[in-house]
Amino acid sequence: MRCSKRKLISPYIDGELNEDRRSLLESHLNGCRECAQEFEELQKIHMLLSGAEPFEVPHGLPTRVLANIRSKGKRRSADLGHIFKTLTEGFAVLVLIVVGIILGGFLSKTRIPERGNVVASLSLDIFSPAPPDSVGGVYLAMTEAKN
Amino acid sequence: MVNADKADDLSLINRFKAGDISAFEEILLRHQDKIYNLCRRMLGNSHDAEDAAQDVFLKAYQNLNRFKPESSLHTWLFRIAVNTCIDYKRKPFFESLFKTSTEGDVFVIERPADSPSPDRLYESKQIDDAIQLALSRLSAKLRVVIVLKEIEGLPYDKIAEVLDVSIGTVKSRISRAREELKEFLKKFREQK
Numbered sequence: 001m002r003c004s005k006r007k008l009i010s011p012y013i014d015g016e017l018n019e020d021r022r023s024l025l026e027s028h029l030n031g032c033r034e035c036a037q038e039f040e041e042l043q044k045i046h047m048l049l050s051g052a053e054p055f056e057v058p059h060g061l062p063t064r065v066l067a068n069i070r071s072k073g074k075r076r077s078a079d080l081g082h083i084f085k086t087l088t089e090g091f092a093v094l095v096l097i098v099v100g101i102i103l104g105g106f107l108s109k110t111r112i113p114e115r116g117n118v119v120a121s122l123s124l125d126i127f128s129p130a131p132p133d134s135v136g137g138v139y140l141a142m143t144e145a146k147n
Numbered sequence: 148m149v150n151a152d153k154a155d156d157l158s159l160i161n162r163f164k165a166g167d168i169s170a171f172e173e174i175l176l177r178h179q180d181k182i183y184n185l186c187r188r189m190l191g192n193s194h195d196a197e198d199a200a201q202d203v204f205l206k207a208y209q210n211l212n213r214f215k216p217e218s219s220l221h222t223w224l225f226r227i228a229v230n231t232c233i234d235y236k237r238k239p240f241f242e243s244l245f246k247t248s249t250e251g252d253v254f255v256i257e258r259p260a261d262s263p264s265p266d267r268l269y270e271s272k273q274i275d276d277a278i279q280l281a282l283s284r285l286s287a288k289l290r291v292v293i294v295l296k297e298i299e300g301l302p303y304d305k306i307a308e309v310l311d312v313s314i315g316t317v318k319s320r321i322s323r324a325r326e327e328l329k330e331f332l333k334k335f336r337e338q339k
Contacts, residue, residue: 010322014296016303045281045328049297052278057183062175065204069171072205100240 003032009039013046157219163211171211175204178221181299182228182269188294189232191270191283199235203228218308223298228290238289289324296321 008025013019017025029053131137156177162170166194183202187196206227214223282290295306296317 007322010325011303011318014316014321015302041329042325045325046224046297048281049293050300052188052275052298054180054184055187055193055196056194057179057200061179061197061200062172064197065175065179065201065269066172068201068205069208075275 001034006030006035006038009035009042012039013042152221153219157216158221160211160216171208174207174211174220178224179204181221182224185228185294185299186232187223188279188282188298189229189287189290190235191279195235199228200229202231206231222305222308225295225301225312229309232291233287234321281328281331285324285327289320289327292317292320293328294322 005025005028008017008021011023013023029039156174159170159174159177163174178327179200183196186199186203187193190196190199201299203224207224210227211239214220282294285293292306295301295309296303301309303314303321307314310317
């Protein structure tokens with residue numbers, strides 16, 4: 001079973017305990033061998049990590065960052081230009097389609113009466129009285145005789 | 148001192164927002180050390196760290212107009228850096244170098260066969276290798292809190308702000324990270 005004060009060790013090392021808890025833990029560490037050992041181990045890790053030397057920033061990093069920002073900016077404006085061009089082309093195609101539809105509609109409207117005449121004349125030709133000798137003529141003569 | 152730094156940062160941000168692009172260069176020079184070091188400790192090598200640091204400043208440049216003056220620029224940049232480094236870990240190439248440990252989405256670097264034991268490193272001048280090796284054993288979640296605490300020296304409340312978690316979570320993660328590091332060092336001592 002772990003000592004209940006053990007959880008205070010890590011915040012104690014980080015200086016994150018209030019005065020009361022700090023004093024409580026300090027007096028506890030004098031009497032609890034398990035916690036004293038844990039404190040020693042964690043303190044070593046803390047010393048190892050907090051004593052780490054900072055890395056030097058690679059030479060020319062700011063220049064590369066700024067160049068990267070500029071090139072991204074150029075690419076972005078180039079991208080915007082491309083998007084604008086594509087949209088313009090798309091719009092032109094759309095306009096052509098709409099104009100085509102309107103013209104098509106207009107032309108078909110003007111031709112409908114002519115087509116109606118043709119259909120009517122064809123119908124009249126088809127239903128013109130059958131010659132008396134034909135099968136149709138005989139059928140019509142028979143039906144008329146019945147009526 | 149901290150307040151003076153914050154005031155300087157705010158003045159640079161205001162200049163940038165007013166259209167003075169050179170103010171960003173000053174921001175970059177002021178914060179490059181901290182950001183590069185955070186990326187270096189998180190990613191473990193200089194190449195990825197430089198790429199990540201460049202990404203951090205590019206994102207900062209693109210979003211600086213949306214920066215809220217009530218937050219600290221330092222904390223804001225650290226937040227971008229942490230997220231950028233975590234995204235780097237998700238890259239397939241990065242994943243191929245790392246194996247999945249027992250913690251699920253945790254990536255653990257393999258210890259090179261010819262590297263000295265941590266016990267020797269622990270007491271030798273190769274302290275930096277020991278630190279990097281030890282950090283590489285931790286999950287990204289635990290590594291980031293320990294780097295922000297031990298190496299960057301941030302207090303718990305600032306770490307909580309960077310990671311957008313509670314102070315209690317920071318406290319428990321730091322504690323867990325130290326426990327894992329302790330176990331790792333103990334195992335290597337036993338192997339010796």
